[in-house]
Amino acid sequence: MNEIKKYIKSFLLLISVTTIAIFTSCQEEAEAPELNVIATPTSVSVGEEVVFDIAGNAETYAIFTGDTGHDYDSSYLAIAEGQDLDLESLVLTSDSLDNLLPWLENQIENYNSTAENPIAFSEVSSGLNAFVGKNYEYAETAKYEIATQLMPGLLNVADQLVDNYFENNSVILAPQGGYHTGISINRYDLGYTYVYNSPGVYTATIIATNLSNKKYTGSGYKNDRTASASEYDFNRLIRQVTITVQ
Numbered sequence: 001m002n003e004i005k006k007y008i009k010s011f012l013l014l015i016s017v018t019t020i021a022i023f024t025s026c027q028e029e030a031e032a033p034e035l036n037v038i039a040t041p042t043s044v045s046v047g048e049e050v051v052f053d054i055a056g057n058a059e060t061y062a063i064f065t066g067d068t069g070h071d072y073d074s075s076y077l078a079i080a081e082g083q084d085l086d087l088e089s090l091v092l093t094s095d096s097l098d099n100l101l102p103w104l105e106n107q108i109e110n111y112n113s114t115a116e117n118p119i120a121f122s123e124v125s126s127g128l129n130a131f132v133g134k135n136y137e138y139a140e141t142a143k144y145e146i147a148t149q150l151m152p153g154l155l156n157v158a159d160q161l162v163d164n165y166f167e168n169n170s171v172i173l174a175p176q177g178g179y180h181t182g183i184s185i186n187r188y189d190l191g192y193t194y195v196y197n198s199p200g201v202y203t204a205t206i207i208a209t210n211l212s213n214k215k216y217t218g219s220g221y222k223n224d225r226t227a228s229a230s231e232y233d234f235n236r237l238i239r240q241v242t243i244t245v246q
Helices: 002-026 076-080 094-112 121-131 139-150 155-165
Strands: 035-040 049-056 060-064 183-185 192-195 200-211 234-245
Touching: 035 200, 035 234, 049 060, 049 200, 049 234, 094 121, 094 155, 121 139, 139 155
Parallel strands: none
Antiparallel strands: 035 049, 049 192, 060 183, 060 200, 200 234
């Protein structure tokens, strides 16, 4: 009987140690990736292939070829990393409200001339006071609220009201035309071939990234199933190659 008890204690101890080891591994930081890149050739003619030979031990790879739409310096990663996502900041001021009322009265009069259910301008103008000073992160939200609460049937007028009379205090980080994008590369097939269609000097950027295991906090997933990027660490390595296209 004593031997059985010793066996059980040893077994439970082994389970405990194993559990601690697993939990500790989940807390480990992301491993530093390795990355080597060779482009052949680095000077080409328009329409000629450039072969990128990539070697490393990362979990994910991406390449920004440097031409239109794929310039790393104009990517979300380069511009907005560590900052909030681009959000609008729209607000209706008292001065803007005073300025828009003559225009709005004319819009409502035109609508009422043929509408089965006329809208009272006095009620709309009074109702807009509740919107003064209220900050909106999305223009569509302001348009929807004004249209549904004050002027059903005049969604187009609500659109114009927000577009033309709300003050736009947004700080948009994205370049004109939107963020540039990269191309994902299969970690098991790292060769990549690209053809440049316009002459110029391009900086091709290759990014290797490793993620940590998930870091559970609090009760883990017992009470909250919400996932977040903050639950992971990452380690990233970047290599760049200059390609001249004639």
